[in-house]
Amino acid sequence: MSGEIRIQMPGSAILIDYASQCERDRALRFAEARQALAERGCFLLGWAALSAHDREIATVEARNWLRAGIACGLIPGCPVHDDCEAGQ
Numbered sequence: 001m002s003g004e005i006r007i008q009m010p011g012s013a014i015l016i017d018y019a020s021q022c023e024r025d026r027a028l029r030f031a032e033a034r035q036a037l038a039e040r041g042c043f044l045l046g047w048a049a050l051s052a053h054d055r056e057i058a059t060v061e062a063r064n065w066l067r068a069g070i071a072c073g074l075i076p077g078c079p080v081h082d083d084c085e086a087g088q
């Protein structure tokens with residue numbers, strides 16, 4: 001589960017890079033968890049109710065926060081793969 005992957009933004013030609021499938025999976029979990037809190041606390045749409053495009057936007061934002069969290073030590077890096085995290 002290592003090696004860079006690219007995900008196409010639905011409805012556009014934009015490709016979004018993830019350092020690995022593992023980073024992609026972690027970003028997805030992160031984005032879903034955030035949306036679950038927003039749904040509960042702010043009565044916003046749940047994850048499944050978002051469009052595919054909005055889910056990708058949320059996921060790339062989560063990727064950026066995940067990278068920032070790892071860079072400043074707030075979020076543990078992937079314990080499994082050496083090449084998971086961007087910038088290594």
Ligand SMILES: [Zn+2]
Nearest residue numbers: 022078081084
């Ligand atoms: Zn990993």
